[in-house]
Amino acid sequence: MPPSTVYKNPSHPLIIPSSSHTLSCLLRLQDLKSEAFPLFNQAMALVLHAGKGNKNAFKALIAAEYTGVEVKLVENFEMGVSNKTPEFLKMNPIGKVPVLETPEGPLFESNAIARYVAHKIADNPLYGSTLIDYGHIEQWIDFASMEIDDNNSKWYYPRKGYGVYLPPAEEAAIAALKRALGALNTHLASNTYLVGHSVSLADIIMTCNLYLGFTVIMTKSFTSEFPHVERYFWTMVNQPNFKKILGEVKQAESVLPPPSKKPAAQPKETKLKAKDEPKKEAKKEVEKQPAKEEAAEEEEAPKPKAKNPLDLLPPSKMVLDDWKRLYSNTKTNFREVAIKGFWDMYDPEGYSLWFCDYKYNEENTVSFVTLNKVGGFLQRMDLARKYAFGKMLVIGSEPPFKVKGLWLFRGQEIPQFVLDECYDMELYEWKKVDISDEAQKERVNQMIEDAEPFEGEPLLDAKCFK
Numbered sequence: 001m002p003p004s005t006v007y008k009n010p011s012h013p014l015i016i017p018s019s020s021h022t023l024s025c026l027l028r029l030q031d032l033k034s035e036a037f038p039l040f041n042q043a044m045a046l047v048l049h050a051g052k053g054n055k056n057a058f059k060a061l062i063a064a065e066y067t068g069v070e071v072k073l074v075e076n077f078e079m080g081v082s083n084k085t086p087e088f089l090k091m092n093p094i095g096k097v098p099v100l101e102t103p104e105g106p107l108f109e110s111n112a113i114a115r116y117v118a119h120k121i122a123d124n125p126l127y128g129s130t131l132i133d134y135g136h137i138e139q140w141i142d143f144a145s146m147e148i149d150d151n152n153s154k155w156y157y158p159r160k161g162y163g164v165y166l167p168p169a170e171e172a173a174i175a176a177l178k179r180a181l182g183a184l185n186t187h188l189a190s191n192t193y194l195v196g197h198s199v200s201l202a203d204i205i206m207t208c209n210l211y212l213g214f215t216v217i218m219t220k221s222f223t224s225e226f227p228h229v230e231r232y233f234w235t236m237v238n239q240p241n242f243k244k245i246l247g248e249v250k251q252a253e254s255v256l257p258p259p260s261k262k263p264a265a266q267p268k269e270t271k272l273k274a275k276d277e278p279k280k281e282a283k284k285e286v287e288k289q290p291a292k293e294e295a296a297e298e299e300e301a302p303k304p305k306a307k308n309p310l311d312l313l314p315p316s317k318m319v320l321d322d323w324k325r326l327y328s329n330t331k332t333n334f335r336e337v338a339i340k341g342f343w344d345m346y347d348p349e350g351y352s353l354w355f356c357d358y359k360y361n362e363e364n365t366v367s368f369v370t371l372n373k374v375g376g377f378l379q380r381m382d383l384a385r386k387y388a389f390g391k392m393l394v395i396g397s398e399p400p401f402k403v404k405g406l407w408l409f410r411g412q413e414i415p416q417f418v419l420d421e422c423y424d425m426e427l428y429e430w431k432k433v434d435i436s437d438e439a440q441k442e443r444v445n446q447m448i449e450d451a452e453p454f455e456g457e458p459l460l461d462a463k464c465f466k
Contacts, residue, residue: 050098056110140202147180316350390465
């Protein structure tokens with residue numbers, strides 16, 4: 001019996017008897033493979049529809065560099081124009097990019113496109129060599145999308161103006177991003193690559209998603225908390241196949257400021273026009289309708305604005321503006337002048353003092369975010385400026401930072417309109433100060449004068465509401 005040759009195909013090994021026909025049999029099998037699995041046919045170049053700087057398009061382009069698949073980026077693509085044409089909408093009805101034109105039809109969603117390109121060549125290293133490698137690669141692809149890219153986007157795009165900017169939502173996104181980067185940092189402490197000992201599709205997608213953060217929103221001061229992630233990212237973007245697509249990568253030097261809240265002029269004009277139109281119509285109807293109806297159509301006189309319930313309280317001997325003036329003007333001997341003056345003025349029947357402690361201090365891991373959080377709270381408290389005085393302390397030299405405050409309110413309870421209209425209130429634990437307790441009274445003194453250390457810790461910052 002002639003010796004046998006083992007032919008290994010991606011699915012099953014074939015044992016083919018050696019003979020004069022062996023070579024032709026193998027060639028025929030290869031032909032059948034190309035006919036049955038057109039994914040392996042390299043005759044037609046793939047066309048990728050996206051802009052040149054689209055990080056989601058980078059995924060497929062980098063994968064193509066590793067597999068040798070030819071992917072051409074469509075020329076003169078203009079976002080907002082090219083993706084709105086009937087031809088493009090046939091490929092992706094919702095008009096999003098990237099879209100890949102293939103011999104079998106169009107394909108959208110960037111991770112799906114990158115997977116397609118990676119699978120175009122059999123036995124390539126981008127999907128590992130074992131089933132568990134494949135599972136781990138898919139795991140990290142999902143992690144890169146759901147934990148890294150999603151939270152990067154929630155932080156960056158509202159600041160860019162692509163969505164409503166809400167500080168609490170941003171704080172949640174940054175906290176979630178830091179958790180994700182922490183987990184990634186732990187994994188990379190003992191691994192050069194995400195899976196195995198060479199670049200996989202997971203590394204390509206992870207790096208492209210990190211690219212957005214590193215280049216537009218995550219400054220060095222932010223990423224320095226994750227040294228293994230930094231090492232990994234800069235290693236990846238300087239690999240020849242990455243660098244060919246990404247070019248020179250530079251880290252963001254500053255965080256984009258939140259969008260300014262300037263009132264738009266157009267709504268006012270619209271409102272005026274809308275108000276004028278009924279008047280014009282009313283003039284036309286004057287001739288047809290009796291005088292009684294005309295009188296009924298006249299606008300009612302504006303009703304007097306209801307008084308704030310705090311204005312109806314019995315007069316207090318404490319004049320809040322006098323205290324605020326004393327606080328602002330005292331530059332030396334603060335304890336002897338301002339603190340003593342406060343207690344001389346304080347009216348426990350007309351005012352009340354409250355301590356507040358932030359409920360979620362474990363999330364205060366970024367100093368500037370924590371400071372912005374407190375600043376936003378004070379801005380939203382502006383509705384109570386006539387009735388309140390406050391001190392907010394950000395405590396600690398290292399994260400997580402603690403946020404504590406002291407507030408003076410008119411009346412014996414926290415004003416209801418403040419609780420109703422300032423959502424920050426529910427983020428704090430509130431405790432009424434018992435001024436008969438000397439320890440609590442001394443704590444009030446320390447918070448008013450920004451005593452440091454406060455409760456054994458340094459102050460990162462102290463803000464005053466007056």
